[in-house]
Amino acid sequence: MMPWMEHPNATVYRRTADAFRAGDRAALAALIDEDVVWHIPGTAPMAGDIRGLEALFRFFDRLRDITEGTFTLKEHDVLGTDDHVVALSHMSAVREGIPVTVNVLSVFHFRDGRQQERWFHPSDIVAWDRLLGGPI
Secondary structure: OOOOOOOHHHHHHHHHHHHHHHOOHHHHHHHEEEEEEEEEOOOOOOOEEEEOHHHHHHHHHHHHHHOOOOOEEEEEEEEEOOOEEEEEEEEEEEEOOEEEEEEEEEEEEEEOOEEEEEEEEEOOHHHHHHHOOOOO
């Protein structure tokens, strides 16, 4: 029996998540397409579509600011194919002194080993909105 090997796109996602955690924008720029689109659900101030790498970097800065640097991302599982990656993640932060956590399923479209698009599917939309700057 051959050992199981992770799909290359799943590995790229893991490298992207590691670069995000490290604040390594050069690595992120190498792994995420310049014209990336992220679809952020909910009613929080940060909800909506993010278009382009520079806008995504501004989103990261705002996320860090509203969570006072407490935002964490932890992968539970990552699955990949030639076109897609699905990541099961746990996201958390402390907002206004209150811990906020939510499990999130993210679906990514990949092309040529680079992230093109991301759709977030949080398990709890109220917690998700709180995480992204909504009322606590």
